[in-house]
Amino acid sequence: MAKSEIRSPLPGVFYRRPSPEEKNYKEVGDDVKAGDVVGLVEVMKTYTEVKSDADGKLTAFLAEDEDAIMPGQVIAELES
C-alpha cells in the first residue's frame, strides 16, 4: 500500500465543500481518482480547486474546513 499526499499549491482558507449549503467534496474512506476535487482554497476572495494527483482511497484530512493554510501544506492523505 503506497501512501500519497494532496497538497495545496496556494496560501489561504481551506474549504471541504463547494458552498455552505452543499455536501463535502470527499469523505474519509472515499475512493479518489487523479483529477478529483477534494476542496477549495480561497485566496483574496478567489476560489481555486485542490485536486488529487493520484488514484486511491482517502485515509485522512489534515486540514479542517475553514482552516488557514500555507502553500505546500498537506490537505489530505491517500492510500493506493
Next chain:
Amino acid sequence: MGITKLLIANRGEIAVRIIRAAKEMGIRTVQVHSAADAGSLAVEMADEAIEIGPPPASKSYLNIAAVLDAARQSGADGIHPGYGFLAENADFADAVEAAGIAFVGPTGDMIRAMGDKASARRAAQKAGVPTVPGSNGVIGDLAEAARSADEIGYPVMIKATAGGGGRGIRVAENARDFANLAPQAAAEAKSAFGDGGLYLEKLIARARHIEVQILGDGTNFVHCFERECSLQRRRQKVWEEAPSMALSDSMRNDLCMSAVALAQAVGYRGAGTVEYLYDDETGAFYFIEMNTRIQVEHPVTECVTGLDLVAEMIAIAGGKPLSVRQEDIQLRGHAIEVRINAEDPANNFAPFPGIVDGFRTPGGPGVRFDHMLYDGYQIPPFYDSLLGKLIVTADDRPAAITRLKRAVGELRTGGLKTTAPLFLALAEDADVQAGNYHTKWLEPWLAEHAGTFSDEEGT
C-alpha cells in the same frame, strides 16, 4: 458627551483611515485583529490592540461575540465597523447599542430597511426618488406580465425572485421575445430555485453608476455631491471620481436633492450613499440601492468638498449634530481615486499575496494615498485584495488625469504585483480621457488590452 474610546471592527486601509480620524478628534483607539493581522499597520498605529480569533474572517472579523468581548474588555464606548464585514449587519448594530456602546452608523432597523431591496425601493418611491421602472413585485399570469412589460417599455429584464447574482435573468427586446422567454424563465426558475416567481425591470443598456454621498444626524440631512464609479470589473469599482462629468448643474442638483429627500424620509443617521443608474441618452436617473456605511471611495468626496466624512460620522454617533449646513458644502476641483489591489493585471488579475519590498509612496501636490502598506509587509491571503487607494485632486479633470499618471508612476512595491499598471493604461485611453464610458465599458476593454500592461515599475 461624545465617544472617548473607539474600537475599530475592521482591518486594512480603512482601519488606518478610521484611526487617523479618531486621533485628530482626541479619541483613543482599540484595534481588534485576527492572528494573521498582528503585524498590520492598523495594529501598529492604534493605542491598543486585541486579537479576536484565527485568520479566516468568519472566525475573527465576523465573530460578533468576540468583537463585543473586546469592546467590554477595553472599555470602548464606540465601535466603527468600516465597510464590509459587520458594517451592514443589523443584528450587530443592535447588539452594540444593547451593550451601551455607540455604533458608528445608522440603527439596526434602518440597516434592515435599506438592506432589503423591495423595502428600499418602496422607501425611495415614497420619497419621490425615481426607481428603475419595473413590475413592482412578482408578476401573475403571463398575460398580465406581457401588459406590464408593455407599460415598462422594452428592452425588459425578466428576473427570478429567487435568483440573484445575475442568475435567472433574461432580456426581452420586444413583445415577441417576451412571449417566448417569459414561460422559459418561469419554468427554469421553478426547477432551479423551486420558485417560479418572476418580476420585470427595464434594462438600462448603457448606464453610468453615479452615487450621492449623504450625511444625516436624524434631524438634518445634507448631500456632499456625487461620485461617478462607472469603471467596474466584475461589478467591482476600480476607478472613481468626483464630480461626474456626465451631469449638468441642474441635473446634479436634482440627483443630489433626491438623495437628501430619501435620507430625510427615513430619518437617516450617519454617513450613507444613495446609488443610481444614470442613462446618458435620456438624462434619467434611477435609484438602485442605499449603502448604510462609509464607502471605499469616500476620499474623492473629501477631496472636492474639504469635509472629513469619517470624523463627521464618529461625531454624529457620539450624539453631536451635523457640523455643516448644505450651503457650507461647496464643490471645488476634480478628484480621481484608483484602487491599488494585490492582483496581477498581466495575469488576468490573479490574486498576488506577496511581500512589499523597496516601498515608495507617491506624494507631492494634490496626492493622497490611503493604504495599509510598509516595507517588508507580507500581504495576508485571507482577505480581499485592496491594499490602498491613490487619490489625486486638481483644478479640473484633464489636470487630475495628468496628475494621476504622475502619481501612479511614483509608486514602488518591488516584487509585489498590483493593479497600478492598469491605471497608467486607462489614463492614456481616449475614451477615459473624454469620460466616455458606462458600467459595461471596462470588461471588453480589458479583454482587448490583455497582456499590454507593463509590470515594470518606472516605465
